[in-house]
Amino acid sequence: MNTPPAGLEIRPLTIPRAIDDPDATDFVAMTHVRNLVYSETSGHDDERMTPAELLPNYGPDPAELRLAWLVLLDGEAVGRIGVDVPQEAGSRVVYWLVELRQSVWGRGIGNAAYALVESTARAHGRTVLQTWAEHPPSSGEHLQPPTGFGSIPFDHIARFLLRRGYQLEQVERISALDLRDGLPRVRELCARATEAAVGYRTVQWRLPTPPEFVEGYAWMKSRMNTDAPAAGLEFDEEVWDAARVARADAKIVDAGRTALVTAAQHIETGDLVAFNELVINNDLTEATSQYDTLVLSSHRGHRLGMLVKCAGLLSWLDIAPHSPRVLTYNAEENRPMLDINEAIGFAPIGYEGAWKKVLSDSSTTADAGIADSSGSSGS
Numbered sequence: 001m002n003t004p005p006a007g008l009e010i011r012p013l014t015i016p017r018a019i020d021d022p023d024a025t026d027f028v029a030m031t032h033v034r035n036l037v038y039s040e041t042s043g044h045d046d047e048r049m050t051p052a053e054l055l056p057n058y059g060p061d062p063a064e065l066r067l068a069w070l071v072l073l074d075g076e077a078v079g080r081i082g083v084d085v086p087q088e089a090g091s092r093v094v095y096w097l098v099e100l101r102q103s104v105w106g107r108g109i110g111n112a113a114y115a116l117v118e119s120t121a122r123a124h125g126r127t128v129l130q131t132w133a134e135h136p137p138s139s140g141e142h143l144q145p146p147t148g149f150g151s152i153p154f155d156h157i158a159r160f161l162l163r164r165g166y167q168l169e170q171v172e173r174i175s176a177l178d179l180r181d182g183l184p185r186v187r188e189l190c191a192r193a194t195e196a197a198v199g200y201r202t203v204q205w206r207l208p209t210p211p212e213f214v215e216g217y218a219w220m221k222s223r224m225n226t227d228a229p230a231a232g233l234e235f236d237e238e239v240w241d242a243a244r245v246a247r248a249d250a251k252i253v254d255a256g257r258t259a260l261v262t263a264a265q266h267i268e269t270g271d272l273v274a275f276n277e278l279v280i281n282n283d284l285t286e287a288t289s290q291y292d293t294l295v296l297s298s299h300r301g302h303r304l305g306m307l308v309k310c311a312g313l314l315s316w317l318d319i320a321p322h323s324p325r326v327l328t329y330n331a332e333e334n335r336p337m338l339d340i341n342e343a344i345g346f347a348p349i350g351y352e353g354a355w356k357k358v359l360s361d362s363s364t365t366a367d368a369g370i371a372d373s374s375g376s377s378g379s
């Protein structure tokens, strides 16, 4: 391991109340560096957010302690660090990120940043450290996860994580769907799924969630961590109530962003049993993100996944008619979901590795707290 450069500063991120407040400078710089790193890695700008759009993700949240730092070299922002500490009872995990501009890689900055991640996890008594990294495509040697599905290049990022004791647990496919042709295939798929889904109907709403759907939506959100393929990753079972739904909604709505939820309702019971989320920033000409999609396990086999995805996309053409494409992330072993996406027309544009390291219990201090952090990581 190497010593970091002399001009390196890692500064706890100040979270401003509003983006035009005088103390918002570091938050604005953090957002800027975030967008640049994502663009450098993926070759597109579809993940960009404005500081005002990102800010609501950093408000206090009883479900998750979010810690963040700005990385500066000779006074210039070159990266960011985030550690999210879920507050579920008995949680052992943290989710972290270290994201640096490519121009400063290989100088020991990542190493210094990562030391802070691990000491933060230890200080909070957490032993399971997990992170997701997009690996730009490259030829040459590749690594496979134990699932046997997909691979990522054995690149600078992979070497960095492996040297620090991480294991590649899962590969996620990033896919894009071109919206500009008006989705003729999707109209047909939607009609067929509607025919197959006897006993169900679709219901839709824009966030914030209307009161009549809060309970059903909260239950489905709580199943995301338990019902999606997790490979060797560790996820806490999350408890979602009306207050948590309202907080999650506010992170999108307070930023002026638009989200459409399309759900399948079991007509006989009125239960919500499947859902799909589409989200876009304030600028409706930007790319769309598909967030969660889930069919509750007891209602699988009725084409409900296809139904909620297709119905959502068709409505989306009216909400954001100039958004050029939709991005989505799926586990490479999640064949049922990939089958639906491929039929709709999604095609792979990149791959992410999901990495995990387990610390030995003896090296941690149970929830000692951390004095030098004020922010949160967020997406």
Ligand SMILES: CC(C)(COP(=O)(O)OP(=O)(O)OC[C@H]1O[C@@H](n2cnc3c(N)ncnc32)[C@H](O)[C@@H]1OP(=O)(O)O)[C@@H](O)C(=O)NCCC(=O)NCCS
Residues within 6 Å of the ligand: 001, 002, 041, 096, 097, 098, 099, 100, 101, 104, 105, 106, 107, 108, 109, 110, 111, 112, 131, 132, 133, 134, 156, 157, 159, 160, 163
């Ligand atoms: C992964 C990432 C954080 C690594 O950061 P980095 O600053 O390049 O990492 P470092 O320079 O500290 O360490 C990389 C290697 O370069 C070596 N190195 C450092 N300075 C060097 C130098 N002057 N000459 C040669 N090698 C050097 C280090 O020893 C280290 O090797 P090691 O892993 O065998 O110890 C960075 O590439 C990045 O931000 N990637 C994009 C986001 C991402 O994928 N993050 C990870 C998951 S969130």
